[in-house]
Amino acid sequence: METYFSNRIQIIAIVVSVVFLLYISRLIIKGKLREEYAIFWVVITFILILFAVWRRGIDIVAELVGVYLAPNLVFTGAIFAILIYLLHLSIVVSNLHEKNKVLTREMALMKKRLENLESVSKTENDETN
Amino acid sequence: MISTNATNTHFRIAVVIPAFNEDENLPSLIAELRQINHPDFQLIPVVVNDCSKDETALVARNLKVDLIDLPVNLGIGGAVQSGMIYAYESGFQYAMQLDGDGQHPPSEIHKLVAAMKKSDFSVVIGSRFIESDGFQSSSLRRAGIHYLKWVIKILTGLQITDATSGLRLYNRSALAAIAAYYPDEYPEPEAIIYFHKKKLSIGETPVIMRHRQAGKSSISFINSIYYFWKVSLAIIYAYLKV
Numbered sequence: 062m063e064t065y066f067s068n069r070i071q072i073i074a075i076v077v078s079v080v081f082l083l084y085i086s087r088l089i090i091k092g093k094l095r096e097e098y099a100i101f102w103v104v105i106t107f108i109l110i111l112f113a114v115w116r117r118g119i120d121i122v123a124e125l126v127g128v129y130l131a132p133n134l135v136f137t138g139a140i141f142a143i144l145i146y147l148l149h150l151s152i153v154v155s156n157l158h159e160k161n162k163v164l165t166r167e168m169a170l171m172k173k174r175l176e177n178l179e180s181v182s183k184t185e186n187d188e189t190n
Numbered sequence: 191m192i193s194t195n196a197t198n199t200h201f202r203i204a205v206v207i208p209a210f211n212e213d214e215n216l217p218s219l220i221a222e223l224r225q226i227n228h229p230d231f232q233l234i235p236v237v238v239n240d241c242s243k244d245e246t247a248l249v250a251r252n253l254k255v256d257l258i259d260l261p262v263n264l265g266i267g268g269a270v271q272s273g274m275i276y277a278y279e280s281g282f283q284y285a286m287q288l289d290g291d292g293q294h295p296p297s298e299i300h301k302l303v304a305a306m307k308k309s310d311f312s313v314v315i316g317s318r319f320i321e322s323d324g325f326q327s328s329s330l331r332r333a334g335i336h337y338l339k340w341v342i343k344i345l346t347g348l349q350i351t352d353a354t355s356g357l358r359l360y361n362r363s364a365l366a367a368i369a370a371y372y373p374d375e376y377p378e379p380e381a382i383i384y385f386h387k388k389k390l391s392i393g394e395t396p397v398i399m400r401h402r403q404a405g406k407s408s409i410s411f412i413n414s415i416y417y418f419w420k421v422s423l424a425i426i427y428a429y430l431k432v
């Protein structure tokens with residue numbers, strides 16, 4: 062059974078996963094990716110590395126949860142994780158939208174207040190002159 | 191002669207005008223508002239420029255009206271809320287929404303005021319459909335309004351014949367509610383549910399509306415399907431919200 066699989070794909074998978082992990086680390090260090098959003102990617106990369114190294118692992122997990130074909134477990138799990146993450150992003154966007162609205166509003170009201178103050182001080186100056 | 195303005199029946203109403211690309215309509219609207227000389231109330235226009243691409247801000251400045259100039263486009267709900275917060279913080283006891291496209295004739299305002307005075311409502315909505323006079327809107331839009339009337343009736347028991355009408359008068363407690371929360375997009379029907387949840391009394395009064403004078407309506411035919419789903423969802427969630 063072991064000889065049926067080539068080690069090549071395993072090596073590629075490990076290398077790709079590690080490069081991905083390094084890239085995410087670089088993004089965090091450079092401040093381009095906030096840690097709270099990076100957690101998801103770091104965890105996902107560790108899972109990828111784990112199953113790239115431990116080849117029997119995916120079959121064992123599939124058997125454990127009662128999935129007949131291991132690749133089906135991979136697809137199901139991946140799609141589910143992606144959906145959850147997309148939902149998370151929608152929440153993040155909604156949050157930003159709300160904050161953006163409040164900031165815009167406050168800025169416009171502040172501008173109006175400043176204009177009022179300026180016009181008051183202008184008329185006061187005119188009166189004293 | 192002593193000014194009669196100082197009587198306690200005389201009150202100031204902030205007229206919040208959300209304006210997106212309305213530089214053509216604004217001068218005549220403001221002129222109409224200024225012509226109104228009612229013994230009971232005084233109208234103070236507050237134009238909210240929702241980051242227009244035209245000269246709305248400049249036109250409003252030249253007209254010497256209060257201008258809230260939003261640096262980013264927020265949509266009708268955000269614009270109205272900004273204007274209402276300004277009115278609230280400026281200490282107005284009453285404020286109203288009057289759309290900037292010229293559909294709402296300022297000469298109808300006294301009807302809303304009369305309805306509020308008579309029945310002590312917190313929110314008065316100007317409805318085109320009670321007396322079916324004046325501009326009646328397209329048949330598709332009327333079907334939508336009929337549907338909204340039905341949904342609002344089921345959820346709140348209120349008889350609102352013109353849920354999408356943006357011609358509304360608010361007292362101070364309604365203003366406080368708007369300052370705390372106001373829906374974003376297509377806010378009018380959802381706001382009714384919100385006011386009902388806040389235990390504010392809502393009434394309607396017949397008004398006559400006009401065709402918009404220039405520019406395009408914010409709801410095109412293609413958008414109407416999106417509008418239907420968005421508003422339906424918003425109403426249901428507004429109802430479920432505590």
